[in-house]
Amino acid sequence: MPAHDLTFVLGGARSGKSAYAEQLALAGPAHTVTYIATARIADDEFAARVAHHQARRPPHWLLRETPLELASxxxxxxxxxxxxxxxxLTLWLANFLCPPEHAAADASADYPAQLVAFETALLHATGQIIVVSNEIGLGVVPTGALTRQYVDELGRLNQRIAALSPRVTLMVAGLPLTLKTTPAATDA
Known part of the structure; x- marks a missing residue:
């Protein structure tokens, strides 16, 4: 059963997916917008990327930084x-498969349960939900085992979320391409 008001936005690096998702949030009917960021900042270059995203968002949006516990x-x-x-979702998955060196336990063992919990939370959501992820499966097969595992797992994750989503958009060169639109159910 698809989630009621769920939009899944996919795209490659610098495809415009985050900006498009932010536009959807701004144009939507919601009075309150919460931005859930899954990134872990590991270096100055990545901190600059995060700062670019932050500068683009309205200051009244709420922020939750959540590298692992996405369902809650x-x-x-x-x-x-x-x-x-x-x-x-790209960074969320990376947090499980490539945890920081100082992480006490193997986070990848928690991923299957966290994924099921996240899917359940999406299905029970009552507000407008917009989920962003990278589409990285369009290139060559990576040579390293960990990279292949990551590409495979992200592909599976994206397929699962797309199946739950009434609306799926692929961003290419800043242009939204509609992949899926399921008409909303009407009350009789």
Whole structure:
């Protein structure tokens, strides 16, 4: 069963996916927007990327930084009249498969349960939900085992979220390409 008001936005690096998702949140009916950021900042270059995203967002949007516990963050931010923008699943998955060196335990063991919990949270959401992810499966097959595992897992993750989503958009060169639009159910 697809989630009620879920939009999944995919694209490559610098495709415009985050900016497009932000435009959807701004144009939506929600009074409250919560931006859930999954990134872990590891160096100055990545901090500059994050700062670019932050500068683009309205200052009144709420922010939750959530590298792993996405289901609970979504449940806490969701509600009627709310919009939750999750950016992005690409980094969320990387946090499980490539945890920081100082992480105490192997986070990848938690991923299957966290994924099921996230899917359940999406299905029970009552507000507008926008999820962003990278489409990285259009290139050559990577040579390293960890990179191949990551590409495979992200492809599977994207397929699962796309199946739950009534609307799926692929961003290419800043242009939205509609991949899926399921008409909303009407009350009889």
């Amino acid at each position: 963050a979504l449940a806490a931010a969701d509600g009627p009249g709310h919009c939750v923008l999750i950016d992005c």
